[in-house]
Amino acid sequence: MTTPTRAAGLDALHTFVPHAGADYRRDRNLDTGPGRTNVSGLSPYIRHRLVTEQEVVDAVLERHSLHAAEKFVQEVFWRTYWKGWLEQRPEVWRRYRAKVADLLAGDLPAHYEDVVSGRSGIDAMDAWAAELVETGYLHNHTRMWFASIWVFTLELPWQLGADFFHRHLLDGDAASNTLSWRWVAGLQTRGKAYLATTENIARYTDGRFAPTGLATEARALDEEAFPPAVPVASDDVEGQPGERVGLLLHEEDLEPESLLAEHPSLAGSFRATAVAADPRHRSPVAVSPAVVAFTTGAAADAASRTTDAAGRPATGLDSLEPSAVLDWAAAEDFDSIVVPYAPVGPVRERLDLLRAHLAAEGITLVTVRRRWDGRAWPYASRGFFPFRERIPGLVRQR
Numbered sequence: 001m002t003t004p005t006r007a008a009g010l011d012a013l014h015t016f017v018p019h020a021g022a023d024y025r026r027d028r029n030l031d032t033g034p035g036r037t038n039v040s041g042l043s044p045y046i047r048h049r050l051v052t053e054q055e056v057v058d059a060v061l062e063r064h065s066l067h068a069a070e071k072f073v074q075e076v077f078w079r080t081y082w083k084g085w086l087e088q089r090p091e092v093w094r095r096y097r098a099k100v101a102d103l104l105a106g107d108l109p110a111h112y113e114d115v116v117s118g119r120s121g122i123d124a125m126d127a128w129a130a131e132l133v134e135t136g137y138l139h140n141h142t143r144m145w146f147a148s149i150w151v152f153t154l155e156l157p158w159q160l161g162a163d164f165f166h167r168h169l170l171d172g173d174a175a176s177n178t179l180s181w182r183w184v185a186g187l188q189t190r191g192k193a194y195l196a197t198t199e200n201i202a203r204y205t206d207g208r209f210a211p212t213g214l215a216t217e218a219r220a221l222d223e224e225a226f227p228p229a230v231p232v233a234s235d236d237v238e239g240q241p242g243e244r245v246g247l248l249l250h251e252e253d254l255e256p257e258s259l260l261a262e263h264p265s266l267a268g269s270f271r272a273t274a275v276a277a278d279p280r281h282r283s284p285v286a287v288s289p290a291v292v293a294f295t296t297g298a299a300a301d302a303a304s305r306t307t308d309a310a311g312r313p314a315t316g317l318d319s320l321e322p323s324a325v326l327d328w329a330a331a332e333d334f335d336s337i338v339v340p341y342a343p344v345g346p347v348r349e350r351l352d353l354l355r356a357h358l359a360a361e362g363i364t365l366v367t368v369r370r371r372w373d374g375r376a377w378p379y380a381s382r383g384f385f386p387f388r389e390r391i392p393g394l395v396r397q398r
């Protein structure tokens with residue numbers, strides 16, 4: 001079980017740090033099954049920012065040179081890259097959301113239910129579907145094989161596969177998940193799709209699986225063009241905090257101490273604080289109990305580390321529903337509420353709705369973004385390779 005606390009995330013980080021150099025470079029693509037130690041397993045912590053990307057990279061670079069840990073550091077930056085890319089193309093997310101809703105409301109392909117229930121008839125797919133549902137995690141290489149077989153062998157819509165992942169992954173993340181599925185399907189790097197092969201699966205699962213009958217050709221999918229990219233906002237703080245300010249944390253960032261250290265004028269000034277967990281909006285249908293448990297546990301852990309100016313503990317809110325937040329705001333008499341910036345995804349949708357409801361009551365929603373994101377995201381305007389060139393410069397900046 002993955003314990004949803006910052007302390008557990010830091011423990012996992014410190015256990016993994018010695019292996020983040022040559023070991024990771026050599027073994028990272030192997031999937032030997034649950035209990036694997038060749039990858040960090042940190043993604044549920046990083047995704048909710050129980051542990052931040054900055055902390056992970058700092059801890060690794062204290063132990064290894066950037067050259068030695070280059071592969072691991074690049075993987076952490078893949079997450080940042082995907083977020084920055086989607087931030088500039090919100091229409092990609094909007095179209096994905098609309099398509100998933102459409103597909104789930106209509107006649108689903110006949111074999112969809114069998115595949116997600118582990119009855120596809122392909123032993124590897126069935127084992128991976130079961131592992132995903134039971135543990136909330138799949139190894140990166142396995143995610144690639146799963147998505148490729150889903151799209152090219154089983155010929156299911158990629159959006160339904162991305163939705164299945166998003167409902168079950170403890171690290172389920174709008175940018176990394178949607179864009180990785182698109183990458184496998186050949187939509188992200190136009191015309192270049194990822195084909196899973198029996199030999200590659202057998203080699204990297206140490207012979208645990210060697211599924212036969214897989215598609216031998218990955219014909220990249222096609223789609224209508226998207227509108228031009230929108231630039232990333234240049235300011236890390238959007239909105240003006242007033243005199244009576246609340247702090248509302250959410251599942252995109254549950255480490256207020258380092259976030260507020262970047263914005264010292266805000267720290268220590270909150271009339272009241274709250275933490276909301278609202279993972280239901282990752283999908284139009286129910287997200288897994290494991291995702292709900294992890295996210296609510298993570299929010300409770302953040303609440304236990306958060307107090308207002310008078311030292312009062314944070315309130316737990318069940319959701320980011322405007323009515324829940326407005327009740328809290330009225331009880332505390334706020335004129336403004338500070339929230340961590342939410343990148344494009346379900347929480348951002350909730351905050352956009354909330355902002356309008358608060359404004360109608362004369363309350364300003366103020367977003368604060370981490371420097372990590374503000375510095376890196378503008379470089380995620382094209383492919384990963386030009387972005388990768390920026391990594392040494394980005395890790396040197398504090």
Ligand SMILES: Cc1cc2nc3c(=O)[nH]c(=O)nc-3n(C[C@H](O)[C@H](O)[C@H](O)COP(=O)(O)OP(=O)(O)OC[C@H]3O[C@@H](n4cnc5c(N)ncnc54)[C@H](O)[C@@H]3O)c2cc1C
Nearest residue numbers: 039040041042043075076078079140143172173176177180
């Ligand atoms: C189809 C598909 C769907 C995916 N969906 C998600 C998702 O919803 N959420 C998510 O966090 N990652 C997703 N990934 C990326 C990657 O598979 C996971 O981040 C990684 O497997 C997490 O395991 P780990 O923490 O042991 O990774 P490690 O290998 O130990 O890497 C360290 C950290 O780097 C980041 N990272 C590593 N690889 C990637 C990558 N390829 N893309 C983005 N970030 C990466 C993660 O934060 C990870 O915790 C997806 C990949 C694919 C192919």
